[in-house]
């Protein structure tokens with residue numbers, strides 16, 4: 682099936698935009714792309730949960746009706762991964778870790794390697810979340826090297842990027858995103874198992890969600906960045922998902938945006954019914 686991605690006005694910022702395969706009128710440049718990329722919804726449980734409420738959440742998720750044709754990934758804290766793997770309905774949900782070590786196994790106390798995740802059957806890992814960047818000092822280069830290592834170990838990577846409010850307000854947003862993305866471009870050879878999560882730091886856990894227009898502007902920018910660096914084929918297939926105060930009330934409108942290919946959900950992923958609703962909103966777009 683073919684779908685259309687639009688680059689409104691082909692902004693700007695003097696970025697080279699790869700030649701579209703089809704261009705049609707009204708001042709909009711429409712790029713026809715193969716829509717083999719499934720919508721993607723991740724639930725990042727962060728450092729939340731207890732044995733009792735992880736059990737409850739797993740039950741709620743298993744009882745929920747979620748659309749086929751959407752990749753849905755749950756990311757519990759490491760300590761609950763085994764339980765979740767044993768009990769979560771594998772026909773509906775996949776698993777992700779929230780981090781992994783930058784290299785292979787060895788004397789790295791407290792770390793979990795990508796090889797161990799792969800060995801244990803965890804197919805995805807979230808890397809470069811802003812909480813790890815700010816609280817654990819992970820630089821763009823560290824995140825990129827972790828990403829390359831995890832991909833080489835066979836995992837899929839949800840790589841997070843995003844600006845702080847100060848960076849946005851001071852006009853440094855695109856420069857910050859460029860730095861985060863360029864580090865990935867420098868390290869990653871095969872993008873087929875990468876999902877980019879745009880998570881503006883000011884929207885994470887604040888209840889202040891980006892407007893659909895704000896999110897779309899950045900998603901389109903990130904796609905153009907990838908077009909110019911990696912080519913149209915890679916950029917069109919790359920899933921760029923949005924995270925930051927996504928909930929069951931705002932997900933539908935966000936999902937209608939052209940370049941929003943899914944969500945990375947924090948707080949609302951801890952409530953089974955909300956997460957299931959978000960997965961279904963995404964499913965509505967996936968079936969368009």
Ligand SMILES: O=C(CO)COP(=O)(O)O
Nearest residue numbers: 725885886925926947948
């Ligand atoms: O950080 C996030 C997902 O990784 C978003 O968190 P919230 O949905 O709680 O804002």
